[in-house]
Amino acid sequence: MMLDVHARVQRGSLTLDVALRVPPGAVLAVMGPNGSGKSTLLEAVAGLVPLTAGHVRLGDDVLADAAAGHHRPPAQRRLGVALQDGALFGHLSARENVAFGPRAQGVRAAAARAAADALLADVGLAEHARTRADRLSGGQAQRVAVARAVAARPRALLLDEPFGALDAGTRHRVRGVVRRAVAAGVPALVVTHDLRDALELADELLVLEAGRAVQRGAPAEVAAAPATAYVRRVAAAG
Numbered sequence: 001m002m003l004d005v006h007a008r009v010q011r012g013s014l015t016l017d018v019a020l021r022v023p024p025g026a027v028l029a030v031m032g033p034n035g036s037g038k039s040t041l042l043e044a045v046a047g048l049v050p051l052t053a054g055h056v057r058l059g060d061d062v063l064a065d066a067a068a069g070h071h072r073p074p075a076q077r078r079l080g081v082a083l084q085d086g087a088l089f090g091h092l093s094a095r096e097n098v099a100f101g102p103r104a105q106g107v108r109a110a111a112a113r114a115a116a117d118a119l120l121a122d123v124g125l126a127e128h129a130r131t132r133a134d135r136l137s138g139g140q141a142q143r144v145a146v147a148r149a150v151a152a153r154p155r156a157l158l159l160d161e162p163f164g165a166l167d168a169g170t171r172h173r174v175r176g177v178v179r180r181a182v183a184a185g186v187p188a189l190v191v192t193h194d195l196r197d198a199l200e201l202a203d204e205l206l207v208l209e210a211g212r213a214v215q216r217g218a219p220a221e222v223a224a225a226p227a228t229a230y231v232r233r234v235a236a237a238g
């Protein structure tokens, strides 16, 4: 299903105003300086922040429409969400966190646990399946959050810096997990600070500055022709 978003959100002094479309099975990477509104954009699509104008649609399904006063609660959007503060259930194990969504959808306990263990192995956390989430490191919790986001067969994926604190090998594994989920026809919005993630994973790159899209296109094309000083710096670092 096509993810179709026009998100206008007021947050403090920041006005976010972005339109985007992510086709089924495609990845849109979102980059931008700190405070440019990347997390706010994901939160708006997830339904955690109300739109002051615009809409969020998945295929024919309208998740939010500001003009109509329509706002479906986050839990009813059936999206796979891994935001920056993880928000894992701290008292539950990594396995229980990943199995939570499928269980809520009626998957039997043994099957949900087995699927969770397989996903945790995929993100390099097989040995931490029984670890309580509040005893995981930041990077480990982030990987559990990604596994949890893809576990519940979401209709779209929203991942905020899923590869942030990972070493190269682990990064590769987690990218693979995201790629496989997307290959099932799921559109994904992925916030990253690293151009390499965009180059390796994304079909399109959207650059946000001060709440607005300042450049978008194929990642390699954006990197080859930076429109702003920020994009120039990112391209030079990549």
Ligand SMILES: Nc1ncnc2c1ncn2[C@@H]1O[C@H](COP(=O)(O)OP(=O)(O)OP(=O)(O)O)[C@@H](O)[C@H]1O
Pocket: 011, 012, 014, 032, 033, 034, 035, 036, 037, 038, 039, 040, 041
């Ligand atoms: N809960 C909140 N309440 C009010 N303002 C907020 C809140 N969260 C973020 N903001 C403000 O909204 C603006 C955008 O923040 P946001 O987190 O979306 O940026 P970002 O591009 O994701 O930044 P970073 O790269 O640092 O994660 C910032 O000015 C921030 O201070």
